Amino acid sequence: MIIEKKLLKQDSVEKLFAKLKADGRRILAPKAQGDEIFFEQVASASEMAKDYIQTTLSPKGAVFPRVEALFRYQMEGKDVKIENNSEPQPTVIFGLRPCDAASFAILNSVFSWDYQDSQFKSRLAQTAAITVSCSRADEYCFCTSVGGSPGDTKGSDILLTRIGSGDYLAEILTEKGKAMVTLAPELFAEAPSEDKEKYLAKVPVKFDLKKLTEKLPEAFNNNELWMEQSLRCLGCGACAFVCPACVCFDIQDESKRESGVRLRCWDSCGFSLFTAHTSGHNPRPVQSQRWRQRVMHKFSYFNDRQKYLGCVGCGRCSRKCPADMNLLEHLKAIAEAR
């Protein structure tokens, strides 16, 4: 639902950043590190990467950090003193793509389907997304096959689309978005009567999602399929670490003498130890079963329980796979199998 449309001049982004910072918010935006682009805290809009189709990592870490403390503890004789975590800082993510914005709802569906994960939810509540729609796409992009699009508004608080003049057409989508506009109303001018569609990348639909989800439950028992697809899989977990929707994590302690911290860390179902029991028994002893778990979880189990797909079609897993596995090709093969 669009609350209102405005025009944000290209040179107003810097001023908007200043207003957001003055309001006590940290701004995470795409920043280049060599050939890679990561979401990092920026002081000025000039630090941002200029030209990118997709960032290396999604901004998932803003709401679900790669490593975070669940709590800290201090041993005092036989007793233990637990220390509170501090409040998360209000955060604005700027320059994420619509696929990444859509991923927050997927993460939230896991962190709140039954037990409510207060740590995740408070971070999410403190985070606002100013998304920039996609004017370009590459062969790895498949958002339109999984319910998204280059100008999709899902999950964004403000969606910016760069129009011919170089300025941004701003769609104010939520109360959070409105609150940011209220911080600097003078920067948001009346919107021109332009259709954003003509400025958006064209991403063709690459497989029939309905067919895929119908075929997956039966494909589960097709060992040959999973063996063939996973032959190249190294089990390195890179696909999970770059995925904006992967939510599996590990819990580990780190301690020094009397004090320590219990950490939550990203994990991957592609790792052989992910399911290994201490006894040595492993319910998923071979890589083909782990690959199957990855595909089934995202496109079948997720769908059944959380009513979301566990994928937004950003294509990062395929761009970053060191063995050049391509999820899209595998999904197409399953959807089109007779």
Next chain:
Amino acid sequence: MAELAKSLYLPKSATIRKVIPMTESEKFYQLGFDDGSELGHQPGQFVEVSLYGVGECPISISSSPTAKGFDLCVRKVGRVTEAMHQLKEGSKVGIRGPFGKGFPAEALKGKDLLFIGGGIGMVPLRSFINYSIDRRKDYGRIILLYGSRTPKELFNFPEFEDWKAGKKDVELSLSVDRGDDKWKGNVGVITTLIPPLKLDLEKTFAIVCGPPIMYKFVLLALEGKNFKDDHIYLSLERRMKCGVGKCGHCQIHGYYCCQDGPVFHYPLIKNIKEAL
């Protein structure tokens, strides 16, 4: 950050009240919460045990909720459990839980219960066995088949002598894979105890817990006895990390073992290759 009291990951402090060595590698612990509260579990559920600075691991609850405090039986096998074996009476641990779906104690009222436990699988079964003994009138026969590799590895739970002596109305049969000089009982895998049983199949429900390999053969033996699939419940082991259906480690097909299990109705998982 929300109040830590609401955090899913914050353990509650409990004190070890008693340690009883069971076998060479297993110890039995009686615990109680320091704030005086009870665990409030159902038979068959599990907890996450925390040793600060070492880590956390899932352990099934061995005591019946009808008793005060709660019991755990821990095999020394990994980092956390090895550290746990160093602890003495009076030591403190952190506890999260109880988690998961236990045995269907309500639904099985009035039924004959056939418990089949292998090795450390006996630990969660004990919770339901003691529960059904404490509510003896609610249940029909209580039959327990319990097997281990050697006589030395049989758990000597505090009430075990009573069961062996035929008290408490428990029909106990023991078997070991390999006997020793003193062993006068059955020798053979646990499935050898199944064919001779005289059961009312309409009324009997099997409740099974043991190592992965045991399920395969116990299920075959029950099938040979014309047991119906929906009269079988199995308690499964997985690497539950969070216990609250988030971290993904314990997923079995679309199920979270920590939420939908660890006790599963057999028809639910029968056709899932990865489950058993």
